[in-house]
Amino acid sequence: MSSITEKAKNQKQVLTLNEFSKRKVVEHNSLITSIAKMDKTPLKMFELAVSCINTEEPPKDNTVYLSKADLFAFFKVSDNDKHSRFKQAVRAMQKEAYFEIKEEAGKGFKFKSIVPIPYVEWTDYHDEVLIRFSPEIMPYLINLKKNFTQHALSEISELNSKYSIILYRWLSMNYNQYEHYSAKGGRRAKQVESYRNPSISVKELRIMTDTVNEYQRFTNFTKKILDIPLKEINDNTTFKVSYEKVKKGRSIDSIVFHIEKKRMADDNSYKLDDRDYQEDKARKAETEDMLTVQALKSPYTKLLMEHFLLSYLDLTDTKILSGLQAHVYPLYDELKDLRGLNGVKDHLSYVGAKREDYSRKNITKYLKKAIEQYLPTVKRQDL
Known part of the structure; x- marks a missing residue:
């Protein structure tokens, strides 16, 4: 049996550090709105692995390969304890991390619980890490003819909170639709604008962030789920996001986000103007x-x-x-x-x-x- 390194070279799936800036993560919207039952490290590792998938040529055996060196660089880990921390992250991904997906089915809904990456293989003498996705998660990563979202891996790498990553993915999903229908048409102007100013009920936001039973005081919820994550998103991505609370009676019923893209300089190099x-x-x-x-x-x-x-x-x-x-x-x-x-x-x-x-x-x-x-x-x- 050939080594992991030989397999990786044959399939040309190894992610290199220089590719971070151009790697994209493409996922079905059902996965983005699902409940990620995991902390930030398994979620970021999942996003990193997804960025290795070529949707036009899906990986054989649902398997991709990462470089350990670049994996540590992605997570900005450089201390002597990095290998044990890597093992802990893999253990958490396989034993504790899963997605709860809710989909319309007939007259009601179908609920799925999927462990996205059940198998990881590596050695202490080679740099490559083998990651195998579960067959059940693959339709959400390769069958992307409609209702999918693409976002930049480099921006995910800069986010260090689970809630920041969840919000960023959801905001990207909406803003992608705004850009798509602005260019292609097919939606009324008011509906197109609603993608740039998406609204979500507090109940739905709690479900999506898995905080139904956490941060019961709304001031704590606002701070942990909105203020801190949005500051991180604004500081580390191309999005500039603000929000407003919408009341129903005396209670806050929903949140409306306002999404902008940071302006680009008007020259050949297209440098960010921020x-x-x-x-x-x-x-x-x-x-x-x-x-x-x-x-x-x-x-x-x-x-x-x-x-x-x-x-x-x-x-x-x-x-x-x-x-x-x-x-x-x-x-x-x-x-x-x-x-x-x-x-x-x-x-x-x-x-x-x-x-x-x-x-x-x-x-x-x-x-x-x-x-x-x-x-x-x-x-x-x-x-």
Whole structure:
């Protein structure tokens, strides 16, 4: 039988530290609104493992592989006791952690209790850790044709409270729908805005955070479930969230959240325009280099050259290439899915013909604006 390391190399599922910034966690909304019967460490480890799943090519035997070194880096653990703490986390995940999922079924509801990761394997002489998901949890991680949410693994890694993670996932679920229907249409304006300003009853919030029998004084509940987690979310993610209490009679009946995304700087590098969210220089340079390499290999770069939208001089500018790879090429992928590669070529032909001189100063911004204006039209035509 081959070693864990050999299996990992064969399946190319090992998560590397450099990939944290681009890893996404994709989950069905039923899982996000379920009750996570676990503390923050198993929940974060679950999110980390989920980020390794390629939904287009689901892992064989429901198995993914992580690097122990990168696992410790994800949790920011560097002390001498890290291996015993890792074992404790695995033990907690397998013996105490599970999801309670409630789904509509016929005239009522179906309730499921699922241990998400029943098997973990590692050795003391190899770096890789094998993680195997339960078959019952997999439909919520790979059958994602509708009602699913995507969020950034790098933001989850910065959250150190179970309630922060639960709220962040739920807020992401709502804001993703706001962005989706804002671009695609299919919902009334009022309903679209409700996704950016979602409401949840206090009863539902207590159930989702598993605090039905905890923090009975509402001031304690507000502090532990809202104030402290939202401060952590605001300090460590791209969300800026506030809330208001809605009364029914004398009691607080529900909570309305107001979600905003922090603004981006208006230049080719697309740096966050909030000083609290500036990455350190080394990480920026590493990310920029990685995106530049990807852009140079992308077929879209060749197409831009063919339509005279990029010059050979532009190919030496890492800010232009990294900006294209991060913010323009994903939109071209959407267009390609809708109209095929010829659809992308037709769009670039039109953009090239309409190009003004001022666009040469900021080609990334120009191309991003052009595809952002064009995509909603294509999507409306397909409704």
